[in-house]
Amino acid sequence: MRTVNSSVNSSILWMLLLxxxxxxxxxxxxxxxxxxxxxxxxSFVSQQVSTQEWLGPLSAIALSPFFGLACLSGAATYxxxxxxxxxxxxxxQSPLNNPMLFWTVLGLTIATSLPRFTKVSKPIALxxxxxxxxxxxxxLILIRFFAAPNEPESPVAxxxxxxxxxxxxxxxxxxxxxxxxxxxxxxxINIVVVNTIKLSIEFLVWLIPVPxxxxxxxxxxxxxxxxxxxxxxxxxxxxxxxxxxxFGLCCLVFLRVQRGIRYAKDLIMMPLxxxxxxxxxxxxxxxxxxxxxSWNGIPMRSAFQLERLxxxxxxxxxxxxxxxxxxxxVFRGRFVYSESKAGLLTDEITLQIESQKVVFAVRKGxxxxxxxxxxx
Numbered sequence: 001m002r003t004v005n006s007s008v009n010s011s012i013l014w015m016l017l018l019x020x021x022x023x024x025x026x027x028x029x030x031x032x033x034x035x036x037x038x039x040x041x042x043s044f045v046s047q048q049v050s051t052q053e054w055l056g057p058l059s060a061i062a063l064s065p066f067f068g069l070a071c072l073s074g075a076a077t078y079x080x081x082x083x084x085x086x087x088x089x090x091x092x093q094s095p096l097n098n099p100m101l102f103w104t105v106l107g108l109t110i111a112t113s114l115p116r117f118t119k120v121s122k123p124i125a126l127x128x129x130x131x132x133x134x135x136x137x138x139x140l141i142l143i144r145f146f147a148a149p150n151e152p153e154s155p156v157a158x159x160x161x162x163x164x165x166x167x168x169x170x171x172x173x174x175x176x177x178x179x180x181x182x183x184x185x186x187x188x189i190n191i192v193v194v195n196t197i198k199l200s201i202e203f204l205v206w207l208i209p210v211p212x213x214x215x216x217x218x219x220x221x222x223x224x225x226x227x228x229x230x231x232x233x234x235x236x237x238x239x240x241x242x243x244x245x246x247f248g249l250c251c252l253v254f255l256r257v258q259r260g261i262r263y264a265k266d267l268i269m270m271p272l273x274x275x276x277x278x279x280x281x282x283x284x285x286x287x288x289x290x291x292x293x294s295w296n297g298i299p300m301r302s303a304f305q306l307e308r309l310x311x312x313x314x315x316x317x318x319x320x321x322x323x324x325x326x327x328x329x330v331f332r333g334r335f336v337y338s339e340s341k342a343g344l345l346t347d348e349i350t351l352q353i354e355s356q357k358v359v360f361a362v363r364k365g366x367x368x369x370x371x372x373x374x375x376x
Contacts, residue, residue: 053087054144054183055190056239059246060228062194063221065136066109071229073102087236095143108132113222117215122206123269123276126199133195140191141184190247197250200257203264259301263290266303267346267363282363289320289360292348298322298329304360306351320353333358 061068075083076096084091091097112132115121198221205217232239266288274281286307294300305321320331333351339359340349346361 050088051183052236052240053089054187055243056087056232056236057089057229057243058187058190059194059243060225060232061136061140062133062191063198063225063228064109064113065132065191065195066105066112067222067225068229069136069139070102070105070109071226072096073098073105075233077102083233086233089143090233113218116202116218119206119211119214122202122214123273126202126206127265127269127273129195129199129202133191137188137191140187144180144184144187190243193250193254194247196254196261197257200261203261203269256299259290259299259303262303263301263361266290267361271363284366287362287366289349289362292359292361295356295358301361306360306362318351320351 057068057072060071072090073096076090076092076094077099079090088094089096112125112128115125202217202221205213228239228242231242267290273279286305289304289306290301291298291304292300302322305323307319307321309317309319318333318335320333322329322331331353333353336350336352336357339357341347342364343361345364347364347366348359349362349366350357350359
């Protein structure tokens with residue numbers, strides 16, 4: 001088991017370790033101790049420490065993926081021994097101990113942070129946020145699987161290995177893979193949820209017409225990420241508790257915020273980027289619409305795929321598809337031209353779906369009757 005400097009962690013580990021040994025000694029004599037059971041108990045404690053060290057820095061990474069990874073790699077590569085001894089993730093044997101990795105992610109941190117200081121260039125950074133987030137998740141998953149075989153055995157396991165070395169090897173090989181997979185999935189979900197909430201705040205601040213507020217937000221974001229990473233360096237246990245608290249709070253509003261982000265991206269940000277970079281415009285016969293209010297048990301701002309049917313099937317008819325987490329709903333609707341109208345940032349179209357009229361927000365320029373009539 002790796003050394004943990006935090007007194008809280010050490011106390012918990014030794015209490016569990018002594019409990020395992022006491023239970024074993026109270027049931028059988030010292031010469032008849034089931035070494036496999038004791039080793040399994042020590043392995044369990046070791047896995048708990050590994051979980052703390054793995055989950056602790058995730059909030060900092062979610063707030064600024066490349067910056068958080070640069071902090072971990074910098075600590076593993078250039079940090080002092082007393083700092084590296086606090087977590088196996090940043091010790092000298094970690095895959096993060098790589099100067100090339102550190103300077104690469106540091107360069108990416110600068111490249112993705114500078115555009116956030118101005119309102120003109122910030123949409124580019126926001127559009128690339130998912131690429132930054134997913135790249136970091138992939139790197140962490142690779143690190144998890146690369147680092148797993150190099151983890152040292154616990155002291156108790158080393159003392160008892162004489163009698164059960166073969167059993168220990170098989171047990172570790174079978175049990176570690178499911179744990180690694182679970183931890184990788186947990187890390188990915190944690191980063192995605194927290195990063196999504198952070199991204200929504202960045203977008204809302206970008207809409208505020210104050211020139212320096214974006215730069216202030218970016219400085220605050222990096223400062224919070226630095227503080228969270230410093231807490232992790234001090235105590236992985238406390239950092240994990242704080243990370244799980246942040247994750248739980250973000251989960252409460254995740255679905256609503258996710259719908260809002262997609263709404264803003266598809267209807268506001270992407271049209272701006274397409275004009276700025278002369279990108280190809282999306283097809284007007286198949287486009288995305290967002291509910292203006294909840295309907296049929298589907299919440300407001302849920303995304304629908306609107307596709308115009310062929311002339312033979314009715315020029316005013318559309319198929320309306322909503323893809324949920326577990327099922328896909330398909331409806332049939334018809335344009336109500338007289339109730340479609342243009343807005344400041346987005347347009348609205350009204351569709352007759354069975355006996356109800358449903359209003360959708362669409363891209364600017366999609367609401368006028370001449371445009372709708374020429375969608376074939």
